[in-house]
Amino acid sequence: MGGPLDDYMTQLDRELRRRGMDDPRMLAEAREHLVDAIDAGRQRGLSAADAEREALDRFGAPRIVAGHMLEARSRTAGRFKTALGIAWQRKWWIAVPTVCAAIVAAVLSQFVMPPAYRAQTLILVEPQRVVPGDDRRVIVLPDRDAQIRRINSLVLSRSRLEAVIQDLDLYREERTREPLIEMVDRMARDIRVTAAQDNIFRLSFVSNDPRTAVRVTERLARYLIEEHASERAAIIGMTSRFLDAEIEDVRRRLTEQEAVLQERRRQNGGQPSSEADLLYYEMLRKRYTALLVKREDSKVAEQLELRYSGERVRILDSARATPEGPNWPPLTLLGALGGLVVGLALAFLRPSGAASPPPTLAEA
Numbered sequence: 001m002g003g004p005l006d007d008y009m010t011q012l013d014r015e016l017r018r019r020g021m022d023d024p025r026m027l028a029e030a031r032e033h034l035v036d037a038i039d040a041g042r043q044r045g046l047s048a049a050d051a052e053r054e055a056l057d058r059f060g061a062p063r064i065v066a067g068h069m070l071e072a073r074s075r076t077a078g079r080f081k082t083a084l085g086i087a088w089q090r091k092w093w094i095a096v097p098t099v100c101a102a103i104v105a106a107v108l109s110q111f112v113m114p115p116a117y118r119a120q121t122l123i124l125v126e127p128q129r130v131v132p133g134d135d136r137r138v139i140v141l142p143d144r145d146a147q148i149r150r151i152n153s154l155v156l157s158r159s160r161l162e163a164v165i166q167d168l169d170l171y172r173e174e175r176t177r178e179p180l181i182e183m184v185d186r187m188a189r190d191i192r193v194t195a196a197q198d199n200i201f202r203l204s205f206v207s208n209d210p211r212t213a214v215r216v217t218e219r220l221a222r223y224l225i226e227e228h229a230s231e232r233a234a235i236i237g238m239t240s241r242f243l244d245a246e247i248e249d250v251r252r253r254l255t256e257q258e259a260v261l262q263e264r265r266r267q268n269g270g271q272p273s274s275e276a277d278l279l280y281y282e283m284l285r286k287r288y289t290a291l292l293v294k295r296e297d298s299k300v301a302e303q304l305e306l307r308y309s310g311e312r313v314r315i316l317d318s319a320r321a322t323p324e325g326p327n328w329p330p331l332t333l334l335g336a337l338g339g340l341v342v343g344l345a346l347a348f349l350r351p352s353g354a355a356s357p358p359p360t361l362a363e364a
Helices: 004-018 024-043 048-059 062-089 091-111 144-155 158-168 172-177 180-190 210-267 275-306 328-349
Strands: 116-126 191-197 200-207 312-325
Touching: 004 024, 004 048, 004 062, 024 048, 062 091, 062 328, 091 328, 116 144, 116 210, 144 191, 144 200, 144 210, 158 180, 158 210, 172 180, 180 191, 180 200, 200 210, 210 275, 210 312
Parallel strands: none
Antiparallel strands: 116 200, 116 312, 191 200
C-alpha cells in the first residue's frame, strides 16, 4: 500500500511521539488493522482508492487514535500498578503458601518417595593392535558418538532385556498390571551409556534397590562383552566365507579359460593364441592371485583375534551403586510454584474490605 495509507501512518507516528509513545509494535498493529479493512472493502466491490479512504475514515483521525492509544496504555499501566500494590499489601498471603508448599514438597520427596540408586561400571573398548613383525595398518575406531550408538545397540537388545527382566525377576508388581513390552521400554529408559574418557564408556542402570542395580549392570556388561565377541567372530567368518566362494568361482573360470586356450592352440597347429585370447586369461590369473593374498590376510586376522590383538571390550571397574534420588530440588521448586499460585489466588480473590489481618509465618 502507498499514498494515503503511508501518509496516515506517518501522522500517527508523529502524534504518538508527541505524547511520549515510541512503540513500533503499536504502529504495526494499526497498519495491519487498516490493511485488513482495505482488503475487506475491496472484497465488497470498492475500488482500491475508495476502500483505502473508507478504512482511514472509519479508523479515525491520527490525533484521536493516538489519544485513545495513550488512554489504553495508561489504563493498562494503572491496572498493573494496582495489582502490584495489592500484591505488596498482601505479600504474606502469597509468601506463606509458597514457603509452606515448598517445605512440604521437600519433605515428601525425601521421606515419602522411593529412593533411587544408580550402579555403574566402566567399559574399555581397546583398539586393534598389531603384533611385532606385522606390517598391516591398525584399524581406526569410530568416533565417540558412533561408539556410544554401537554399545547401545548391543546392550538395548529387546531379547536381552526380556531375559534380564525374567532372570532377575525385575518389576514384579508392574508386570502383573502391564505387558512385558512396557517393562522392556521402562528398563531401556533406566539404562544409560555415556563417554568417560577416550575409548572408555560408562554403563549404568537405575533401580530402587542397590543390589538389583548392581546385578543388572553386571549382567548388561557381561552381555556387552559376549555380543561384541560374537559380532567380531561373525564378521571374520563372513569375510572368510566370502573369500572362499570368490576364490572357488575365479578358479573355475580360470580352469575353463585354460581349456579354451588349449583347444584353440590345438586348432591352430600348436601356434600360440592371440593377444585377445590371452587378455581374459591374464585378468583371471591376476584376480585369482589377489584373492589368494587376501585369504591369507584373513587367516592372519583370525589368528590376531585369537591372540587378543584385535579390538576388545573389557570391564575396567566392578559395578557399584550410589544414591541418586529422589531429586528434591525440582520437586521443591514445583511445590513452591504450586504454593505461589494458591497464594496469588488468596491475595487477589480475597475481598478488599476484609477485616482480618494477613497471616504471618509464625501464625502459619
